[in-house]
Amino acid sequence: MQIEVFRQSSIKLSGKKIIYFDAFQIDTNYHDADYIFITHNHYDHYDEKSIQKIIKDDTMIIAPKILEEALKKITSNVLLVEPNQEYSLEDFVFRTIPAYNINKDFHPKSAKFVGYILNIDNTTYYIMGDTDSLEENKNIKTDICFIPIGGTYTMDVKEASEYINYIKPKIAIPIHYGSIVGNINLKDEFKSLIDKDIKVDIYIKEEEK
Secondary structure, three states: OEEEEOOOOOEEEEOOOEEEEOOOOOOOOOOOOOEEEOOOOOOOOOOHHHHHHHOOOOOEEEEEHHHHHHHOOOOOOEEEEOOOOEEEOOOOEEEEEEOOOOOOOOOOHHHOOEEEEEEEOOEEEEEOOOOOOOOOOOOOOOOEEEEEOOOOOOOOHHHHHHHHHHHOOOEEEEEOOOOOOOOOOHHHHHHHHOOOOOEEOOOOOOOOO
């Protein structure tokens, strides 16, 4: 599976199927998405202009129920999800994990925002969304974890590194930094704090203008 991270938490997985997460500030007209996953309705995660650049006729959009009305303007091919559920698609199975803040109000638990765990070709991918370290996600087992490190709205770099060292994925990929919040150099601090038996892959490498 080829992995790309564009800006913020905008991720593309390319394999037998093309899967996007939280498409944001995408400039190219790809129109290649088989699936578009959205974690919540904030502008840097739900970007209609970017969705219009990646969607095609048979794209399915997966999103929390808070986006139901907005998505009706784009497509009828929508799967609305809630936290703590498992769903089966034609090509893979995925689970929804709660994503919320504990000591700040940006992402309340009551909004029912989600992260996603996908199982594709015997590899699990955990896209956390905007979240803190929670009781609901502290015992996740995953091969690859996309984790926010920017602070302010999510875990900061120290909290994120402690979380990764606890759940011990094979690969950790930091996201949600270097653009709206979180200096681009946070990736280096994050990598220095991660246990040596966990690989850290860096995709966001330069300041986005």
